[in-house]
Amino acid sequence: MTPSHQAAVEAAGEAVDLERRLLAGERRALARAMSLVEDGRPEGERLLRDLFARTGAAHRVGVTGPPGAGKSTLVEKLVLVARADGMSVGVLAVDPTSPFTGGALLGDRVRMGALAGDPGVFIRSMATRGSLGGLAAASVELADLLDAQGRQLILVETVGVGQSELEVARAADTTVVVLTPESGDGIQAMKAGLLEAGDVFVVNKADRGGADKLRRSLEATLSWRELPDGAWRPPVLNAAAVKGEGVTAVADAVAAHRAHLQATGAWDLLRRERWRTRVRSIVNRRLARRLWGDPETEAILEQALADGARSPYEAADAVLDSLVGPAANG
Amino acid sequence: MTPSHQAAVEAAGEAVDLERRLLAGERRALARAMSLVEDGRPEGERLLRDLFARTGAAHRVGVTGPPGAGKSTLVEKLVLVARADGMSVGVLAVDPTSPFTGGALLGDRVRMGALAGDPGVFIRSMATRGSLGGLAAASVELADLLDAQGRQLILVETVGVGQSELEVARAADTTVVVLTPESGDGIQAMKAGLLEAGDVFVVNKADRGGADKLRRSLEATLSWRELPDGAWRPPVLNAAAVKGEGVTAVADAVAAHRAHLQATGAWDLLRRERWRTRVRSIVNRRLARRLWGDPETEAILEQALADGARSPYEAADAVLDSLVGPAANG
Numbered sequence: 001m002t003p004s005h006q007a008a009v010e011a012a013g014e015a016v017d018l019e020r021r022l023l024a025g026e027r028r029a030l031a032r033a034m035s036l037v038e039d040g041r042p043e044g045e046r047l048l049r050d051l052f053a054r055t056g057a058a059h060r061v062g063v064t065g066p067p068g069a070g071k072s073t074l075v076e077k078l079v080l081v082a083r084a085d086g087m088s089v090g091v092l093a094v095d096p097t098s099p100f101t102g103g104a105l106l107g108d109r110v111r112m113g114a115l116a117g118d119p120g121v122f123i124r125s126m127a128t129r130g131s132l133g134g135l136a137a138a139s140v141e142l143a144d145l146l147d148a149q150g151r152q153l154i155l156v157e158t159v160g161v162g163q164s165e166l167e168v169a170r171a172a173d174t175t176v177v178v179l180t181p182e183s184g185d186g187i188q189a190m191k192a193g194l195l196e197a198g199d200v201f202v203v204n205k206a207d208r209g210g211a212d213k214l215r216r217s218l219e220a221t222l223s224w225r226e227l228p229d230g231a232w233r234p235p236v237l238n239a240a241a242v243k244g245e246g247v248t249a250v251a252d253a254v255a256a257h258r259a260h261l262q263a264t265g266a267w268d269l270l271r272r273e274r275w276r277t278r279v280r281s282i283v284n285r286r287l288a289r290r291l292w293g294d295p296e297t298e299a300i301l302e303q304a305l306a307d308g309a310r311s312p313y314e315a316a317d318a319v320l321d322s323l324v325g326p327a328a329n330g
Numbered sequence: 331m332t333p334s335h336q337a338a339v340e341a342a343g344e345a346v347d348l349e350r351r352l353l354a355g356e357r358r359a360l361a362r363a364m365s366l367v368e369d370g371r372p373e374g375e376r377l378l379r380d381l382f383a384r385t386g387a388a389h390r391v392g393v394t395g396p397p398g399a400g401k402s403t404l405v406e407k408l409v410l411v412a413r414a415d416g417m418s419v420g421v422l423a424v425d426p427t428s429p430f431t432g433g434a435l436l437g438d439r440v441r442m443g444a445l446a447g448d449p450g451v452f453i454r455s456m457a458t459r460g461s462l463g464g465l466a467a468a469s470v471e472l473a474d475l476l477d478a479q480g481r482q483l484i485l486v487e488t489v490g491v492g493q494s495e496l497e498v499a500r501a502a503d504t505t506v507v508v509l510t511p512e513s514g515d516g517i518q519a520m521k522a523g524l525l526e527a528g529d530v531f532v533v534n535k536a537d538r539g540g541a542d543k544l545r546r547s548l549e550a551t552l553s554w555r556e557l558p559d560g561a562w563r564p565p566v567l568n569a570a571a572v573k574g575e576g577v578t579a580v581a582d583a584v585a586a587h588r589a590h591l592q593a594t595g596a597w598d599l600l601r602r603e604r605w606r607t608r609v610r611s612i613v614n615r616r617l618a619r620r621l622w623g624d625p626e627t628e629a630i631l632e633q634a635l636a637d638g639a640r641s642p643y644e645a646a647d648a649v650l651d652s653l654v655g656p657a658a659n660g
Contacts, residue, residue, distance in 0.1 A: 052641035278642035283649050311382035312608035319613050324654055
C-alpha cells in the first residue's frame with residue numbers, strides 16, 4: 001500500500017466514523033461535519049450525499065424580521081418550549097446582528113450560554129462571509145445535518161431585509177416574521193416582501209404600546225389577499241418574548257402550521273421543491289467551479305480581451321463552446 | 331422567397347435601421363432598443379452585441395443610499411449641472427421608491443417632467459420585476475445603449491439596502507452614496523456595506539441639522555481604512571439638493587474621481603472587470619435557459635424524484651452529464 005493510498009483509506013475510514021458518530025447523536029461529530037460543509041470540503045459533500053436519505057422529518061422554521069425585533073430572544077424561548085415538550089432542537093443563526101452570532105449585548109450572550117448548556121439543543125452561528133446566495137445554500141446544508149441527526153425542530157434565524165435573506169427563509173417549512181410596534185416595521189416588512197413570506201406573524205415587544213394597532217393593520221393587509229378555501233391564514237400574535245409572554249401561542253401556531261402542511265400534502269411538495277432548488281444550486285456551483293478560474297476559460301477570455309472590442313456575447317459563446325462543444329451550443 | 335424567409339429579412343432590416351437611428355441619436359430608437367433588451371428579445375441581444383464596440387466612453391455614476399435620502403433630487407440637480415456643461419446625459423432609475431420610478435409625490439413628478447423635456451437627457455425607469463440579479467445585468471445593458479448613443483454621463487439611481495442593489499452600484503465607475511443626518515443613516519450605511527462601495531459621500535438635507543456630526547463620523551470611519559499612496563480618498567460633502575446647495579461640489583467630486591480613474595489606469599481596468607462580469611452573467615443566463623425547464627433535464631429530475639431518496643448531489647451529476655457528457659463531468 002502506497003502512502004497516498006493509505007491516506008485515502010484513512011480519510012475514508014474517518015468519514016465513515018464521522019457519519020456513524022453524527023447519526024449516534026454526537027454533538028462534536030455534528031460540529032465537525034458542519035465545518036467540513038461550511039469550508040466546502042469534498043468530505044462535507046460526501047456526508048451530505050450519504051445522509052440525504054435520512055433527512056426530511058425535521059420541521060424547519062425560519063424566524064425573520066428587521067434588526068432589533070427580538071428574533072433571537074423569541075428563538076430562545078421557542079427552544080425552551082420545544083425542550084419542555086421533549087423535542088430535540090437545532091438553531092442556525094444567520095443574522096449578523098443576532099446575539100447568537102455575537103453582534104449584541106453581554107446580557108444576551110449570557111442567556112444564550114445557559115441555553116447552549118442543554119445537550120438537546122445544538123446552536124450554530126453562520127458567518128455571513130462570501131456571497132449571500134452561498135449562505136442560503138449553506139444554511140440548507142447545515143439544516144440537513146441537524147435533520148439527519150434526528151433533531152425534530154430546526155430554527156433558522158435571519159434578518160429579513162434583503163432578497164438573499166428571504167431565500168434563506170424560503171428554505172423553511174414555516175416562516176415566522178417578527179416585528180415590533182416601533183419604527184415603521186410594518187411598512188418596512190411590506191417593502192421587503194415579508195408579508196408574502198410569513199406563515200406566522202409576531203408583534204413582539206407588545207408591552208410597549210402600539211402593538212394592537214400594528215396587529216390590526218397587519219391583519220387588514222393580510223385579509224386583502226384572496227386565498228382558496230382551506231388555505232392557511234397566517235395568524236398575527238402579540239408577544240413579549242423577553243418576559244416569555246405569548247411564546248406558547250407562537251409555538252402552538254408554528255405546530256398548527258406544520259399540521260396544516262402535512263394534512264394538505266404541502267409538506268411533501270415543499271420537500272420536492274426544495275430538492276429541485278438544491279439540484280439547481282449544486283449544478284450552478286459545479287459549473288461555476290469548472291468554468292471560472294479554469295485555465296482554458298481564462299485563455300479564451302484573455303484572447304477575447306486582446307482582440308480588443310470583442311463583445312461579451314461572443315466571448316460567452318466561446319466559453320460555452322469550450323464546455324459543451326460548438327455543435328451542442330445552439 | 332418564402333413568407334417566413336421574407337419576415338426574417340424584414341426583421342433584420344428593421345434591426346439595422348434601429349441601430350442606425352439609435353446611433354444617430356434618436357430618442358425613440360433608444361427607447362425601443364431598451365424595451366427589446368428588457369424583454370429579453372433576441373433582437374435586443376443582437377443590438378447589444380453589435381453596439382458593444384461603441385461603448386466604454388461614458389462615465390457611469392451610481393447614486394445610491396437609503397429610501398428618502400433625496401437621491402432622485404440630487405440626480406436631477408446633477409443632470410442640470412451636466413447639461414449646463416453641454417454634456418449629453420442618461421438616467422436609469424432602479425430605485426422602486428424613486429419619483430422617477432413613480433413611487434413618490436406629485437411635486438417630484440412635475441419636477442422630473444420638466445427635466446424630461448430636455449432632448450439632451452434620456453430618463454428610463456427600470457421595473458424591479460423578476461430577480462434583482464437580473465436587474466443588475468439589465469441595468470448594465472441599458473447603460474450600454476446609452477453609452478453607444480454617445481451619452482457622456484450615465485446616472486444610475488438605486489436603493490442601497492441589499493446585496494443585489496449593491497451589484498448595480500458596482501457596475502458603475504463612480505458610486506455616490508447619499509445619506510441624511512436623520513434616522514441612523516450612517517449606521518445603516520455601514521451595515522449595508524455602503525461605506526466600502528462609496529467613492530463620493532453626500533450628507534444631504536444638510537440644512538436640517540446634525541449634518542456636520544454625520545459628516546465627521548463618516549470621515550472618521552473612512553479614515554480608518556488603510557489606503558496605499560495615491561489612492562482615491564472618498565470626500566464627504568454636505569448638500570441640500572432640494573435647494574441646489576452643494577450640488578456643484580458633488581459634480582466636481584464626481585468629475586475628479588473620473589479624472590483619477592483615468593490617470594491611474596483604473597478606468598480601463600474597471601471596463602475589463604465589467605466585461606468579465608458580463609461574460610459570466612451571459613454564460614450563466616444561457617446555461618440556465620438551456621438546463622432548467624428543458625424536457626431532458628425535467629425527465630432526469632422526475633426520474634430521480636421517482637427513485638425516492640436519491641440525493642440532489644446525484645441528480646446534479648446526472649444533469650451535468652446530460653450537458654457535457656459523463657466523460658467530461660469530473
